[in-house]
Amino acid sequence: MVQPFRQRCxxxxxxxxxxxxxxxxxxxxxxxxxxxxxxxxxxxxNELADFRNQNLGFIFQFHHLLPEFSAIENVLIPTWIKxxxxxxxxxxxxxxxxxxxGLKDFIKSKVTNLSGGQQQRVAIxxxxxxxxxxxxxxxxxxxxxxxxxxxxxxxFRTINETLGTTLLIVTHNDHIAAKSDRVIELADGRIxxxxxxxxxxxxxxxxxxxxxxxxxxxxxxxxxxxx
Amino acid sequence: MMFEWKxxxxxxxxxxxxxxxxxxxxxxxVAVMVFLNTLISGLxxxxxxxxxxxxxxxxxxxxxxxxxxxxxxxxxxxxxxxADPRPVQLNNWQxxxxxxxxxxxxxxxxxxxxxNAFYVNNSVATPVIIxxxxxxxxxxxxxxxxxxxxxxxxxxxxxxxxGHTFATDNELKPGDIIKLNLPSGSSQSFVIxxxxxxxxxxxxxxxxxxxxxxxxxxxxYGNEVTKIEMQVKEIFEAENIDASIxxxxxxxxxxxxxxxxxxxLTALQSQSASSIMIQVFVLLAVTLGISxxxxxxxxxxxxxxxxxxxxxxxxxxxxxxxxxxxxILGIIGSLIGAAFGIGLVQMFLWGTxxxxxxxxxxxxxxxxxxxxxxxxxxxSSTIAAFVPANRxxxxxxxxxxxxx
Numbered sequence: 023m024v025q026p027f028r029q030r031c032x033x034x035x036x037x038x039x040x041x042x043x044x045x046x047x048x049x050x051x052x053x054x055x056x057x058x059x060x061x062x063x064x065x066x067x068n069e070l071a072d073f074r075n076q077n078l079g080f081i082f083q084f085h086h087l088l089p090e091f092s093a094i095e096n097v098l099i100p101t102w103i104k105x106x107x108x109x110x111x112x113x114x115x116x117x118x119x120x121x122x123x124g125l126k127d128f129i130k131s132k133v134t135n136l137s138g139g140q141q142q143r144v145a146i147x148x149x150x151x152x153x154x155x156x157x158x159x160x161x162x163x164x165x166x167x168x169x170x171x172x173x174x175x176x177x178f179r180t181i182n183e184t185l186g187t188t189l190l191i192v193t194h195n196d197h198i199a200a201k202s203d204r205v206i207e208l209a210d211g212r213i214x215x216x217x218x219x220x221x222x223x224x225x226x227x228x229x230x231x232x233x234x235x236x237x238x239x240x241x242x243x244x245x246x247x248x249x
Numbered sequence: 250m251m252f253e254w255k256x257x258x259x260x261x262x263x264x265x266x267x268x269x270x271x272x273x274x275x276x277x278x279v280a281v282m283v284f285l286n287t288l289i290s291g292l293x294x295x296x297x298x299x300x301x302x303x304x305x306x307x308x309x310x311x312x313x314x315x316x317x318x319x320x321x322x323x324x325x326x327x328x329x330x331x332a333d334p335r336p337v338q339l340n341n342w343q344x345x346x347x348x349x350x351x352x353x354x355x356x357x358x359x360x361x362x363x364x365n366a367f368y369v370n371n372s373v374a375t376p377v378i379i380x381x382x383x384x385x386x387x388x389x390x391x392x393x394x395x396x397x398x399x400x401x402x403x404x405x406x407x408x409x410x411x412g413h414t415f416a417t418d419n420e421l422k423p424g425d426i427i428k429l430n431l432p433s434g435s436s437q438s439f440v441i442x443x444x445x446x447x448x449x450x451x452x453x454x455x456x457x458x459x460x461x462x463x464x465x466x467x468x469x470y471g472n473e474v475t476k477i478e479m480q481v482k483e484i485f486e487a488e489n490i491d492a493s494i495x496x497x498x499x500x501x502x503x504x505x506x507x508x509x510x511x512x513x514l515t516a517l518q519s520q521s522a523s524s525i526m527i528q529v530f531v532l533l534a535v536t537l538g539i540s541x542x543x544x545x546x547x548x549x550x551x552x553x554x555x556x557x558x559x560x561x562x563x564x565x566x567x568x569x570x571x572x573x574x575x576x577i578l579g580i581i582g583s584l585i586g587a588a589f590g591i592g593l594v595q596m597f598l599w600g601t602x603x604x605x606x607x608x609x610x611x612x613x614x615x616x617x618x619x620x621x622x623x624x625x626x627x628x629s630s631t632i633a634a635f636v637p638a639n640r641x642x643x644x645x646x647x648x649x650x651x652x653x
Contacts, residue, residue: 042647042650045559047559047646047647047650048647067563067564068563068564068565071558071561071562071563071564072561072563073561074559074560074561075560075561076561080559080560082650084650086552086555086556086559086650087556088553088556088557089263089553090256090259090260090262090263090553091259099557099560100560100561102252102255103252103557103560103561103562103566104561105252106251106252107251107252107255108251108252108254108255148560160650
């Protein structure tokens, strides 16, 4: 997994299960997952917990922030887990990340006072704080309006380009899939298609990936032409 | 600050209503325990003090000729005849006093002579007990000087002190002369110098307190005494002290207050037992309360726990978050409860002294008891958190994430 890629799947095809297995949260009934030649099945629960903490960042459909903590505290939680104590040594980095996701003015806010899109962006900053190799997203924009969705995906691109983080995103939104470098399509628990988007130009990608009934895509295509 | 601590305190702080509620529960429980404990031990102390506070705890008398002849019980042993009821004199009592004086578990030692006599008034004979005290030493046990109601406490020469009940019954006052008839047939007159109240009606109606040398002469003991009375420092050590004195001295009979007040002690013990029972049940209720509140809290926080676990929190850490909550609640609740309990005790003292000016009975706050209650309650709170903590550690993050 060296390339940023996304999988696009249909409901019930096993995408969330796959993501949980890749995220070391669930065990496969058959087979194994390797990360840098380390086998998940040979790691203890505690080792897997450390692995998740240090190598993975999770972004879920529901932001899953801790309402008891402020925005910056939520971002810092993975560093606390890593250090085993409530340290502020990475507070500067957390501020940087919150600025990166556009929440400069909400650093000390209680997360319950933020909008859905803002909360999701806090979750993204939190997923990035331990400099993970892979960012796993399970429908990360599933609960957001199209404007917030665009912001979040723009952000993913920036993260991918500036930090070199691999993003693995589960979605059945074709328009999002069309924006990724690599698309793996799942159907009934099997890979049905696997192709690189980066070889196409935007126009071609949209036509290839987005089915005709994708209204947003149509709309965006028009917008793009205007630009 | 430990990571688990930070999360635990934040959970408690954010769930303010719930935390305050359970703290209140623990505090009330601990307060009840502290109050009950102080009340019962104060009551018992008062009772014991009233019973034996101003009397002998351990005493020794001489072995009568009859007692000296008691042999091992066998099948052919037959006992017949009359025993001499007259108290036997203690041989070599000065040496015994010296031996007893070396012990540091005794507070007061009083050699005395005891004997029976009759006071005859209008042809009614009242049996009385003559107590010949060494006036220098009697106060160590009986505190008689401070317990004179009328007259003075001087009982040397032909002066004697009589009890409050005796004086009232026979219409006697200080300065009156009374005549005592002895079993031997002789009779002698004494001047009442004072009237005492030792707080015990049997004593107040029968004791004639006079000087040791006067009583020795009156009862015909020469220079000898019939009894040595002692007060011990640790009242419940009386039995052990009795045994050790018995070991040390020959030809004496040693008795103690515990043996002669066994029914009182049984009552005290059952009172303590019921007090402890109540405290155990209160503790149980408090523990179950904490356990259920934390169990609910695990369910409430399952989303947060799932996400913490997805981010790398280990199962052990997840369970510690709840154990910590249990102990934090327990410690704070115990401290508040202890203060509250002490407040209740003060209110009891104040409330019962409103009408009379003195409390119903004195209660003394016992810091060591309160400490024990607080420690046990804190520990129980931690233990109460074990079940919820275990549930928290078993929580599967996948389920939480899937269900949002």
